[in-house]
Every structure is written in structure tokens, then in C-alpha cells.
Amino acid sequence: MEVNVAVVGATGNVGQEMLAILEERLFPAKEVFALASRQSVGREVSYGERTLKCQDLEQFDFSKVDIALFAAGGAVAKEWAPKAAAAGAIVIDNSSHFRMDPDVPLIVPEVNADAVAGARKKNIIANPNCSTAQLVVALKPLHDAATIKRVVVSTYQSTSGGGKEAMDELFNQTKGIFVNDEPTPSKFTKQIAFNVIPHIDVFMEDGFTKEEWKMTAETKKILDKKIKLTATCVRVPVFVGHAEAVNVEFEKPLSDDEAREILREAPGILVVDKREDGGYVTPVECVGDFATFISRIRVDPTVDNGLAFWCVSDNLRKGAALNAVQIAELLLNRGIVQDAA
Template sequence: MSKLWNIAVVGATGAVGNQMIECLEERNFPVGKIKYLASARSAGEVMEFNGKPVLVEELTHDSFEGIDIALFSAGGDRSREFCPSAARAGAVCIDNSSAWRMDPDVPLVVPEVNPHAIARYTNKGIIANPNCSTIQMVVALKPLHDYAAIKRIVVSTYQAVSGTGKKAIDELRVQTGELLNGRPAKCDIYPHRIAFNCLPQIDSFEPNGYTKEEMKMVFETKKIMEAEIRTTATTVRVPVFYGHSESVNIETEKKITVAKAMELLKRAPGVDVVDDVANGVYPMPIDAAGQDLTLVGRIREDDSIENGLNLWVVADNIRKGAATNAVQIAEILIEKYLK
């Protein structure tokens, strides 16, 4: 019998926490004991794991005794406070927040791109999950970068409201209903109405005019790809429930033809090439939602520069952009590093 591992899901009642639990079930992760942790407000709720009831417990500094792996999706403040406690108790933390991503001692990992970085978990007992929009982009770009080093990336994202959480999903649903019934829409989560609208702001603005979300993509891409790739991003929130879309333009050291790009991407792990424009076939959020592959299409050369390529990249931001990526890291961790 293979070894079973004790798992804690921190932020279990949230959208990503729910999905982490579902991914553990779907992928038959060898779970021994599972613990669901959340705020005092959610403590006492009863959820399930593989059909059996699990009581949600309040997250405290003493919650991690006997835990092997702690999957965190409870926000940056809680991760900064509780990950060190979990690590001291002997758990390896896989954190979905931005708290540890740029810490030089913490690996920032996308399993299809830099699985070797997981080995550095011993520095602090923490592994960081990248930003959802960064994950799907680097999954698509890694095979192209390996073939013809990428010099520059220009990316615009069109991000679903589920990236903000359950309350944002509810806000879009309620606003849509109100507007369709001729009533004014109330804004609580976003600074402006999201229903039937696009917001060119995700997170707060930095002094340089970019948002924090945009700068995450810039810095995280360099760290994950282990290359000084010049990146500029514009991130936009759109009235879609699940699935982030990205328009990605790259400049490479040498030319990549469309045929070569197709060949490289079709062989790449975690990628599904969806590109038959003659028949109206290209990646869409409704196709990506509910699955773990990164969909790539609209592949075409950029005629404005010598070695340029355009791609349209779509993925489920809650699954591959968060929960699935974390569980994939855990799978590599138990296969190669934990005893």
C-alpha cells in the first residue's frame, strides 16, 4: 500500500479552497487525514471529502500538528502569519497568495515549466503558487522559449470575476439580473459596475501607472522562466464567471513559424492547441472552464517585427490558475522529495 499523507486545506470554504478539495478527489491524491481550516466565522460548517463529512475548524497557529502538506488559499495576510507556523510544525506549505512569490528563498513553481525549483522548498518549508494569469501564460510560452529564446512579451489579459472570489461571482450574477430587470446595479466588490462592462484595473495602481496585477506578471515571469524577459502587461476584469483569456505577443531571438509553433505546442505538457480559424475554432472561456489544460489558438506571425508571434491563451483560473497547479506541486513533492 502506498503511503498516505495528511493534508490541511487553509481557506477551505472559499472558491479556490473548494476547488483544491475537488482536485484532490479527482486526482486520487493519497490522502490519509484531511483537515479543513478557515476563519472563526466559518468554523463549525460541515463539508465533505470523498463523500465523508469533514468539520471546518478555525485556523490557529496550532492547527498543523501531524500535517504533511498544507494547501493555503486564505489571502496574503493569513499566509504571512500562518505559513511559518505550519512549516515549524513540519508541514510543507503550498501557498496560493502573493505573500511569498517574490521571496528569493521561496520557489515559485509551475510544474510544466520549472518543476526542478520544488527542491528549494527546504529553505523555508514554503512553495509559492504563481498568479493565475502568469501560470497559463508561461505554460504556453515555455516550449516556445526553449526553442527560440523570448526577448519580449506584450500581454493583455481578460480576467474572470472568479479571480476575485465568491463575492465577486455573486456581484456579477446579481448585477446582471438587476440590469436585465430595469433596476440599478449596486457595486460592492469592484469600483465600477462589472456587468456588461470591462474594468482596466485589477488590484491597486502603483506609482508607475501599472496595477499590482500587471507587475506580478512582469516579475513572476522572470522568476519562473529563469530569464530576463522584458514583459509589459495590461490586465482587465471582464464579465465572465470562469476562465481567463490572454492576448500574448512575443518577440524571439530567432523566427518561429506558425507551423513550428503548432508543432512545439502540440507536444507541450498541459497545452491543448485549439486553432482552426477557418471553422471558427479558437479558445474560449466557456471551453476552458472545468478543465486543467491551457488552451492556445489564434497562432499567427506578427508581421510588424522580424521575429514576432501572436497567441490567444485561455485557462480556467480557479483550476490550472490556482487549485490544480497547487495539487500538481504536491504530487511532485510526494513523488520526489518527501519520505
């Protein structure tokens, strides 16, 4: 089976990662089209050992493709995803725009693959927020085993989650501090170099940020609407890789040893949990890997049936590009998308 694929936003961090992962996973693409804004037309991007020239999104005929991977933000998705879907392509969108639409499946393949059955309602599938994706991969097997009641999560999110400008700001501020340049925040509200900022996305009326709301709402939609979740989302001076400290309260007893074995057998997870110096995974070590890493699994003695653990993943991969490609693979495996003409 071979299908035609378009990558919208091919010049951005996630778009470039999508192209790399399509090649790495030997996705059966007959033809791949790199699409971007008019300003980037003709710019070259890598697709494995091949080079693709970006085409103008506004002039592209989506009837030529079977799957369109969108990595261009909410405004672009709002305008162009329905047009691509109307032309017959199934859109897999990485923005937040369609995630809470009841007619749009929100999918993490290791967690709720069966939701792909609703793909043809609007010909649009949503990719979850990067911090949500790795969290639900870790929670799913534990929820199946002991039923989760409540989750408290604190995130340590890298600057790549804010795009290239955010990564550049971290780099420039870090470099500048060593030559006594005063850090000037632009992308962030405060200095990011040698600092942490408890603020991602806009503030809402209840005091939570939209990033924190996304984690709650998306976890409920993907995993179980009965789960109670509260999050504190923090930007940290790391280029790539999100980390999360997670506390979970279950309905049934679950020991740390049982949880460790369950997670070891779960898809998409690697457990690295040695109770010794360095016996855990950090963001630097997860970069470039497909897995969600779980470490520091332990009993939380402050609640009945409580566990705590540390969760790390490459946010540009599992949090965005990899998850989108896995959804595309699911479309092929379930026969929802057929061979290209």
C-alpha cells in the same frame, strides 16, 4: 505512499477546488483536514463523496500534516504559513505574499519543476498569480525553442479571480439590469455587468497595476529574468476562466506551424487552432478542465521573429488549485515529503 494534508481556506472558491482536485487526481492522502476561520468552524465542505467539517485554523496542530495548501489570502498566509512550516509541514501558498521571497520557490510544475529542490529552505512554496500560471505554461516550450525576448499580453480575467463576492456582484448586477435596477459597484470600482474594467489590484506609481507588475516579476522568476514583459490586465463579465491575447518576440525565427507542433507536444497544453468559425477555445469551454488551451497561433508581422496567440484556462484550476496540487504531487515524486506517520 500516503500523506496527511490540510487545506486552509477550505470554504472559499479555491479551497473547495483544491479539495475537489485532490479527490479527482487520486492524491494519496491518508487524512485531509479542512481549515477555516473561527466563524466557519463546523461548516461542511465536500471532499469527493465525503463530507469534511471545517476546523479552526487558530487551534489546529500543523505537526499532524505533511503538506498544507493555503487558499486564504495574504494576511492569513503571512501569519500562519510560517507557523505551519515551523511545525514541519510544507506550505504551498496561493497568495502573493511569499512569491518574490528569494528563499521561497515559485513553481509551475510544467515549467520549473526543479525549483522544488529549494522547498526545505523555509518549508514554503509559492503558487504564482492565476494569469501568470497559464501564460508561463504556454511560453516555456516556445522559449526553449527560440528564446523569448519580449512579451506583450492583454488579459481578460473572470470575476472568480476576485473571489465569491466578485462573482456575486456580476450575477446581481446582471439580474438587476434586466429589471431596471441601477448597478451599484462594491467589489469593483465600476459596473462589471456588460462592461470591462482595465483595473485589477491597486495602482502603482508607474501607472501599472499590481496585477500587471505580478505578471512581469513572476514570469521573470519562473521562466527567465531576461524576458521583457508588459501587461494590461482587464476584468471582464465572465464567472470562471481567464483569457489572454499574447504577442511574443523571439531571438530566433519560429514559424506558426513550428510553434503549433511544439505546443501540441508540451505538457499541460491543448492546442485547438482551426482557422474557421468556432475553431478556438473560449473561457466557457475551459471551465472544469485541467489544460491550458492555445488557439489562434499566427505570425506577428510587426516585429522580426514575432508570433501571436490566444490562451485560455480555468483560473480556479490551473491558475490556483490544480497548480498547488501538482506541486504537492511533485513533492512526493521527488521524495521531499515522505509517508505520514
